[in-house]
Amino acid sequence: MVDFKPTKYALQCMATGEIFEDQGWCLASPKCNTPSLVRTVYEKKQFNPRQELDGFYIYADWLPIKRVLSDSAIPVTYKSTGLAAKLELENLYITFSGYWPEKGANMKTCSFKETEAYSVCARLSEDNDRILVVASAGNTARAFANVCSENNIPLLIAIPEDNIDALWFEKPLSPCVKVVATPKGTDYYDAIAIGDIVCKSGYFLPEGGAKNVARRDGMGTTVLSAATFIGRIPDCYFQAIGSGTGTIAAWECNLRLIGDGRFGNHKMRLYPSQNVPFTPMYDAWKAGNRELLPSTPEEARQKALQITAKVLSNRKPPYSLRGGLYDALKDTGGNIEIGTNEDIGRLSEIFEKTEGIDIHPAAAIAIAGLEHAIAANEIGKDETVMLNITGGGEKLFKATHEIFYKKPDIILHPDREAPEDIIAEIERLFNLR
Numbered sequence: 001m002v003d004f005k006p007t008k009y010a011l012q013c014m015a016t017g018e019i020f021e022d023q024g025w026c027l028a029s030p031k032c033n034t035p036s037l038v039r040t041v042y043e044k045k046q047f048n049p050r051q052e053l054d055g056f057y058i059y060a061d062w063l064p065i066k067r068v069l070s071d072s073a074i075p076v077t078y079k080s081t082g083l084a085a086k087l088e089l090e091n092l093y094i095t096f097s098g099y100w101p102e103k104g105a106n107m108k109t110c111s112f113k114e115t116e117a118y119s120v121c122a123r124l125s126e127d128n129d130r131i132l133v134v135a136s137a138g139n140t141a142r143a144f145a146n147v148c149s150e151n152n153i154p155l156l157i158a159i160p161e162d163n164i165d166a167l168w169f170e171k172p173l174s175p176c177v178k179v180v181a182t183p184k185g186t187d188y189y190d191a192i193a194i195g196d197i198v199c200k201s202g203y204f205l206p207e208g209g210a211k212n213v214a215r216r217d218g219m220g221t222t223v224l225s226a227a228t229f230i231g232r233i234p235d236c237y238f239q240a241i242g243s244g245t246g247t248i249a250a251w252e253c254n255l256r257l258i259g260d261g262r263f264g265n266h267k268m269r270l271y272p273s274q275n276v277p278f279t280p281m282y283d284a285w286k287a288g289n290r291e292l293l294p295s296t297p298e299e300a301r302q303k304a305l306q307i308t309a310k311v312l313s314n315r316k317p318p319y320s321l322r323g324g325l326y327d328a329l330k331d332t333g334g335n336i337e338i339g340t341n342e343d344i345g346r347l348s349e350i351f352e353k354t355e356g357i358d359i360h361p362a363a364a365i366a367i368a369g370l371e372h373a374i375a376a377n378e379i380g381k382d383e384t385v386m387l388n389i390t391g392g393g394e395k396l397f398k399a400t401h402e403i404f405y406k407k408p409d410i411i412l413h414p415d416r417e418a419p420e421d422i423i424a425e426i427e428r429l430f431n432l433r
Contacts, residue, residue, distance in 0.1 A: 004053070004068050007061045008043040011213065014323025022064065024125070027211040037323035039252055040064050040213045046260045047224060056118045059221045062256060064214050065122035069151045072118045073106040075222045077229035080387075082354030083367075087374060091384045093230055095222045099393030100357050108170055111360065111391040112222060112246070113143035119218025120207060121147050130205035131156055131430060135195035137188040137242065137311045138166030139360070139391060141179075144207075145406065149174040156180065156198065156426065158191040159408075163310050167406040168398075178429045181408035187304045188242075189297070189315040193414035194422065201423045203432050210245040210318035219246045220253030223268075226386045233257050233264040234386035236379050240339075240365035241272040242312035244281060244325035246388070251328040268386070270334035271378075272325070273369030275307040275341070275362075281319050282336045290326050292319060308341040309361035335378065339368025347371075351389075360391030 012019045013029035015036035020029065029038055042062055049058040055072035057063075075097045084092035096105050097112030107114045121144070124132065134144045135158040146169055148155035154176045159167070161181040180198075182190040199206040209215065227233050237250050247270050257263045274282045280300070284292045297315075304313035318324040329336070339347075347364040351357075370387060373379050409429055412422050427433045 004060070006066055007063070009064055010041045011038045012041050013038050014327075025123070025205065027206070027208040035321035037211060037248070037318065037321060038213060039323060040217055042256070046262070047257070049228070056115065056221065057122075059224055062220070062224070062253075063119050063122070063217050065119060066125050067122050069118055069122050069147065071150050073108070073114060075112060075115065075225040076100070076103050076105040077225045078103060080355065082356075083351060086350060086354050087370065088381060089374070089385055090382045092387060093226055093234065093385065094355070094387050094389055095226045096357075096389045096392060097222065098357075098359075098389070098391050099397040105393065108397070109139070109142045109146050110394040110397055111139040111143055112219065112388070113139045114147070115218040115221050116140065116215045117143040117147040117218075119214040120144075120212055121151065121153055123212075123214040124153065128205070131203055132207055133158065133195045133199055133204050134207045135159070135188070135192040137191070137313050138163045139311050142166055142168065145169070145173055145177050145179075149177050152176055154430070156195075156204065156429075158182070158194040160186050160188060160191055161408065161411060162186070162305075164408060165405070168403050169406065170401045170403065172404050173406055177406075178409045179406055180426060180429075181411045183411055183413050185305075186413065187301050187315070188313045189301070190414055192316065194412060197414060197419045197422050198426045200419065201427060203427060203430070210243055210248065210324075216245060216249040216252060219249035222246075222388050223250050223253040223257070223386070227257055227263045230384060231263070232384065233266060234268050235266070235383040236269040236271060236373075237386045237388065238271045238273070238366050238370045238373070239388040239390060240309065240312055240362040240369070241274060241281065241317075241325075242362075243314040243317040244272055244319055246390070247272040248318065248323070248325055248328050250388070251332060267332045270328055270332045271337055271369050271373055272334075273337040273339050273365045275309040275312045275344075275365050276338050278303040278307045278313055279338055280315070281317060281325060282338055284319065285326070285329065285336045290320050308344045309365050311362050312365065335373070337369030337372045339365040343368040357392050358395040359389055360394065363389045363391055366390070
């Protein structure tokens with residue numbers, strides 16, 4: 001085992017510019033009351049891969065972590081020929097997060113959510129005695145469950161029951177991982193509500209979502225993969241979004257690479273995409289609004305239930321807050337695109353035929369966004385384009401491995417049970433009562 005030495009860093013409030021020390025698990029500035037992200041400021045201004053470390057942790061110099069965990073994998077970037085020809089692009093680079101051993105991609109959960117999980121869980125100190133809580137629409141839950149199970153980190157997953165089939169693994173999970181599901185007909189927002197309730201108990205620790213710098217910096221490794229492979233910062237960046245956190249992470253990593261000085265001094269234009277009809281950020285952006293447009297919970301829930309890419313159904317995204325997606329798009333001259341359920345089927349087939357691997361529905365929405373931007377003449381044919389394929393190879397993985405599914409340990413509805421009863425039931429899951 002390599003003697004791991006963490007990089008030094010501080011945190012900066014994006015509303016005030018205040019820089020302060022990370023007190024273990026900071027999710028917000030202690031002095032700022034404005035809704036705002038905090039961002040990591042690393043002592044090392046140049047990025048150098050840590051070749052003495054395995055897997056994902058080669059990126060450790062720009063990760064806010066205390067240790068390294070076992071069995072991690074990295075995103076893989078390559079220059080496209082097949083899809084590039086189909087789209088008539090000269091410099092299309094695909095950053096693939098998933099399972100594709102032929103390309104060197106070995107993410108066993110087939111999702112770039114592993115980049116979040118291996119960063120967030122490594123931010124926890126070894127003597128942490130609280131149970132991590134993660135709410136998810138699917139892929140995030142699978143990634144965190146796998147990482148925590150492999151590294152004996154107590155974890156509670158909150159997930160809609162309609163998405164429970166996303167909890168598949170190559171082997172049964174450790175008992176340290178428990179799953180609470182919200183009933184059929186509920187969505188990701190309801191799972192978030194369960195997580196918020198249980199974190200009122202002192203036994204539990206909120207993972208933090210977009211507010212957790214480790215989650216964003218983990219996602220930013222996709223841009224590190226692309227920039228180091230290409231030798232420069234791409235001109236534009238495409239990704240499907242549920243919360244927009246990955247696009248915010250790409251923006252932040254881009255700014256660090258500018259500070260490095262060896263990869264160029266330009267900002268990638270950011271092009272996140274949403275799955276119609278669940279398009280709250282697209283709607284707000286096209287209306288010129290910093291705030292999301294008004295919508296009832298039932299309207300949002302019904303739209304979320306209609307999309308094929310279920311993981312793109314966050315009703316409370318970090319769009320408006322300082323340092324969030326709105327600011328990222330404004331700063332980079334980006335735009336939000338959309339894709340339909342029909343696009344998912346068509347483009348998934350095209351990608352598999354032209355590139356040789358299956359992809360997740362959300363990744364197809366990113367390709368739809370790229371198609372729309374090309375049709376609107378928003379990008380030049382010779383520009384360097386980064387396409388973030390956030391999940392793939394699941395069909396291949398399942399064909400070559402025995403698969404085990406995790407069922408809910410308990411089903412609870414955040415609106416139908418009293419908060420104290422929800423906390424009590426979940427504490428009993430972990431033998432805390």
